[in-house]
Amino acid sequence: MSQLLIQNLKKSYGATQILKGVSLSIEEGELISLLGPSGSGKTTILRCIAGLERPDSDSGEMLLNKKVLSHGPTFVKPEDRRLGMVFQNYAVWPHLNVFENVAFPLRIQAKRGEISSDEVKSQTMEALSLVKLDQLATRYAHQLSGGQQQRVALARALGMKPKLLLLDEPLSNLDAILRQELGAEIRRLQKRLNLTTILVTHDQGEALSLSDRIVILNRGQIESQGSPESLYSNPPTEFTAEFLAGAQRVGSKLFLPRRWKAKLEDGNGRFRVVSRIYLGSEYEYWAQNSELKEEIRFFENRKIEIGTALNLEYQS
DSSP states (O other): EEEEEEEEEHHHHHHHHEEEEEEEEETOOOOOEEOSSSSSSSSHHHHHHHSSSSSOTTTTOEEEEEEEEETTEEEOOOGGEEEEOOOOTTTOOOOOHHHHHHHHHHHHHHHHTOOHHHHHHHHHHHHHHHTOOOGGGOOOOGGGGGHHHHHHHHHHHHHHHSSSEEETTTTTSSHHHHHHHHHHHHHHHHHHHHEEEEEEEEOHHHHHHSSSSSEEEEETEEEEEEOHHHHHHHHHHHHHHHHHHHOOEEEEEOOOOGGGEEEOOTTTOSSSEEEEEESSSEEEEEEOOOOOOSOOEEEEOOOOOOEEEEEEEOOO
């Protein structure tokens, strides 16, 4: 049974239609990534789910746990949706310490009579413990690193015990090491809590490493969707092949760079290596052939010297 069901979602700003009829279902405990280039509509989908944007009047319905969030005149306010959201710019309030930042939405719930003051404290400390910030509860934003501020934002979202966690490029402002660490932490927490999560990202590596399923958007519509492995290894469309798997167009055909296999031929190969980049676990190469305008990109675990002659065999 789908926890979130979106049918024919449309959203326009003036005469410009951003979403052109997006339909999507998300299962309980699933982490999906909305991946696509700038302007493809991924953040607009997230904002419509959160209730920060109202869909067009001719959109279909949006259901969360079988309850209507939006459909025609029906529109549930953001504060009544019980969703947690983390933005890319942290949105940590500088005049509040870590504890009060996380407790803020819970205090609003307490004023509405939904939880007690004791629950505010216990849920805040529980959320801080989850993200390993319980020892920094009295610190202020200017005393925190970027990674710690994003953990505060994550704890604030988790403290509400949300039905759904929405992440809008939460790692994009962090350096590479912190991105990897916090990404792994988000995935660990998401699995531990069995929390249905939607991640918006433009980073292919992030989507591949964190997702149960990737939904690729192109010009306001779903281009393709599937497991990271299936989309990367066997992309169903040319756009997916180029955008996700880095496919290269040679003449009129597309080639996936990881399907090329280098064959060393004692200096008699038709290609010659012109560039090599070390990536840690493998090397990225570019090879040239006098008969082709394009240089061919391929990957190998072994180190091959620049200038080496070789043949390239494509395994389709």
